[in-house]
Amino acid sequence: MKNHRKIDIEIKSKLESEIYAVIKTILSLAQKYQSGILKDNFFQKSIKNASNDLLTINISLSKYNFILSEMLKSMNYADEYYRAINIINKISPLEFPAEIYSKSVSSSFLEIPKITSEITSSFITLMDALKLNAFHDEDLILGLFANLKNHFDKFPGLELSKIKLQKIYQEYEHNHRRINTNKNNRDLIADELYALFNDFKSKLNLEL
Numbered sequence: 225m226k227n228h229r230k231i232d233i234e235i236k237s238k239l240e241s242e243i244y245a246v247i248k249t250i251l252s253l254a255q256k257y258q259s260g261i262l263k264d265n266f267f268q269k270s271i272k273n274a275s276n277d278l279l280t281i282n283i284s285l286s287k288y289n290f291i292l293s294e295m296l297k298s299m300n301y302a303d304e305y306y307r308a309i310n311i312i313n314k315i316s317p318l319e320f321p322a323e324i325y326s327k328s329v330s331s332s333f334l335e336i337p338k339i340t341s342e343i344t345s346s347f348i349t350l351m352d353a354l355k356l357n358a359f360h361d362e363d364l365i366l367g368l369f370a371n372l373k374n375h376f377d378k379f380p381g382l383e384l385s386k387i388k389l390q391k392i393y394q395e396y397e398h399n400h401r402r403i404n405t406n407k408n409n410r411d412l413i414a415d416e417l418y419a420l421f422n423d424f425k426s427k428l429n430l431e432l
Contacts, residue, residue, distance in 0.1 A: 235288055239281060240299055246277045247301065250308040275312055286340050339378050346372035347421040354414040362400045369393045385424055392416050 250271065257267040285292055296302040350368040373393060376386055396403060396413055403409040 232288075236290060236295070239284055239288075239290065240295060242277070242281050243295070243305070244299065244301065246274055246281065247304050247308045250274045250278075250311055251304060254311045271312065278308075278312075283340060339375060342375040343372070343379065343424065344421075346375050347417060347424075351414045351417050351421070354410045354417070362404055365400065365404070366397065369396060382424065385420060388420050388423075392420065 253262065253267060253270050253274070256262045262270075282292070285295070293302070296305050346368070350365075350372055353365060353368060373389060376382075376389055392413065395416075399409075403413060
């Protein structure tokens with residue numbers, strides 16, 4: 225028990241250090257950019273890299289069941305964190321790489337742990353429904369697909385994965401009667417979803 229608590233404390237300390245370093249970097253970059261010290265291209269690339277680091281940290285928080293708001297409060301670092309998020313969100317979509325920024329997900333960094341959990345739950349529910357044939361109502365299956373797509377669309381980046389999910393959805397939508405009446409066909413769709421799910425977790429450095 226003591227070992228587990230020691231590991232949790234070490235992980236928490238490591239994540240706090242990473243949050244502090246990334247936020248400090250973003251704030252410093254913004255200050256230097258506003259002072260004219262940094263050029264546009266360098267500033268944008270640096271913010272993109274810092275944003276990726278922040279995304280990874282948010283995923284780790286979810287993985288280890290840490291609550292961001294509580295951690296920021298204990299660090300007395302909430303104001304700085306949200307200032308950094310505002311810097312990311314204020315960057316024009318014309319200036320910021322498309323795989324990171326979109327109006328629909330510009331504030332998603334604040335919601336990453338929640339969205340990750342929702343995506344995971346939606347994947348599992350849909351795959352179980354197809355594998356076990358628990359739901360014979362094709363409208364319900366289509367609803368589960370729509371629910372997964374909705375959560376996926378909230379996640380910043382991963383555009384190729386979103387395209388793959390759309391193709392799987394369209395395949396089911398156009399052939400749902402044939403798929404629902406054949407276990408092999410249902411398994412194939414579920415296997416495609418499982419591969420996409422593993423790809424999603426792999427890209428986010430989550431455990432498989």
